[in-house]
Amino acid sequence: EVQLVESGGGLVKPGGSLRLSCAASGFTFSNAWMHWVRQAPGKGLEWVGRIKRKIDGGTTDLAAPVRGRFSISRDDSKKMLYLQMNSLKTDDTAVYYCTTLPVGVNDNWGQGTLVTVSS
């Protein structure tokens, strides 16, 4: 069974940093492009960024609102995905999901972890 389990969310002050983790199991993690998607309270889904698999270069793409502040990394040996969030703003308050997004019918999401940016 495929599982994605996020952790690391919590309350942080504006300007602070937080690192989210996502533990993957049940599929070949090293073969997957992995994404972070967030959802602010009462709002829609917003793509945060992605990291390609190493054979595709392992590069990252980040959405404009988080570029320069967030970074994504992966550890294929541990089947872990990370989202490093710096210079956090109140607008970054959201549930953050780790996901493979669909490749054909295969689509997997974690349960999400809540990040609250507030003074």
Place this chain on the structure above:
Amino acid sequence: SYELTQPPSVSVSPGQTARITCSGDALPPKYETKFAYWYQQKSGRAPALVIYEDSKRPSGIPERFSGSNSGTVATLTISGAQVEDEADYYCYSTDSSGVFFGGGTKLTVL
């Protein structure tokens, strides 16, 4: 960057057909082999895929869910909507520059 536009809300009575559209230049013609996908999200839960590659239905999704893509407009159709279909629905597409979600449509079945 691309934008995918959805109506904020759609309302139908039980048994009626609900249609949710997703329009934008992120849904290029078929020769570029880009697809539309649709998610259903119920309150407090992660999104669940209901249509992939324009019109295919994952296992376990009722036959009343169908999808189409004309090239610039993708449509999710729920034929004979049920009360349990009440949820937020998001279209999604992707290209080499990134990933794009529509703004979401709240479907009310009442």
